Amino acid sequence: MFLSGYGHPAVSGVLFTTFVLAAPSVFADPQSVSAAAATDVAAVLPHALPAPQVIVLTEAELPKGKDAETRKAEDLARDQALRAKCKAIPKDTYDKYxxxxxxxxxxxxxxxxxxxxxxxxxxxxxxxxxxxxxxxxxxxxxxxxxxxxxxxxxxxxxxxxxxxxxxxxxVAADGPIAYQCGDTALQLTYHATNPPLVEVSHAGEHRLAWMRPTDMGVYYRGEVTVREYRGGADVTWAQQTWACQQTSQ
CATH class of the missing domain: 1.20.1270 (Substrate Binding Domain Of Dnak; Chain:A; Domain 2)
Structure with missing residues (x-):
């Protein structure tokens, strides 16, 4: 899941929607639809799309992934192989990990x-x-x-x-979103990385910050610091800190 702070929705997947088409006159006057037309979509909607065909697959034809036991066995075998390969390296060290x-x-x-x-x-x-x-x-x-x-x-x-x-x-991104910080204009773009990061653009330069755990709003730290709150953000760029308000979505 891509969390992008206040007012910045996640880019998280595909929305499947079924559309039902109908002539406006049908809904304006339900009595005008005959019993035959009510059971015959083509009579009411001559240009309606054909109904989707449902193809039923047999159990053998269904795509199959690895079950939990298979994945567990493969992970165990891989762990054992890695331990054997790295046996001579001291435990709990940089090189061991x-x-x-x-x-x-x-x-x-x-x-x-x-x-x-x-x-x-x-x-x-x-x-x-x-x-x-x-x-x-x-x-x-x-x-x-x-x-x-x-x-x-x-x-x-x-x-x-x-x-x-x-x-x-x-990766999917949300933005750029304009912020005004006094006389300074910034653009923020939120990227669906892991962990999520924000790209801050200013005067042709781009700097990145990664989301960090916090109890107060949404906080990003890296080449720049961004602390979000509803409708705005405090941005620290080099030694300058700006109080910014969002000006566009």
Whole structure:
């Protein structure tokens, strides 16, 4: 689910709607519809769409995914293989988590695949992927000394993946939404990454911040800080903090 704060609906899926068409005169005067016409849609709506055909599939024809027991067995086998591969690495270390923890290995693979994908794409604004990657690797490596190495690594990868997804428009987005901050105009765009992030545009520059847990409104922190409240937001850009009001949806 993509949570984007007050007034910014989630982009969460596809809405399926069934439309029933009818001639206005039929509803204006129900008595004008004969018994025959009431049972014959074509008589009332000569141009009505044909009724959808229902195709019934047999049990053998139904698409089947893996059941819970199969997935559990596969995960267990993979965990055992990773533990065997990484056995010589000391426990609860940076290198151990990168090598052995299945969720972390999946994030490493996802980032590697994403970097290959964006190499052939054009970013939404000028981006130096190589320089960003080098800076990110320095921040990731700082997790070696973090009190919670496991969570530090996981969030580092999630944020880098989200950064690339926003820069190259690879996820659903809500915006840009205009905010006026005194004499300063900003645009905020909310991206359905994990965790959700907000892109703040100002004077041709784009900065990103990721949603953080908070008890007071919606809070984003990163290259810029955004604290949302109904109809507005406090935005800290470099050393400047603005009180902003939303001017468009």
């Amino acid at each position: 990168l090598c052995e923890r299945r969720a972390q290995v999946d994030l490493v693979n996802q980032l590697d695949e994403l970097l290959q994908q964006v190499a052939t794409l054009t970013p939404r604004w000028p981006v130096d992927v190589a320089a960003d990657q080098a800076q990110w690797e320095s921040r990731r490596n700082a997790c070696r000394t973090d009190q919670d190495v496991k969570m530090c690594l996981e969030f580092a990868y999630l944020e880098r993946i989200g950064q690339l997804q926003a820069q190259f428009g690879l």
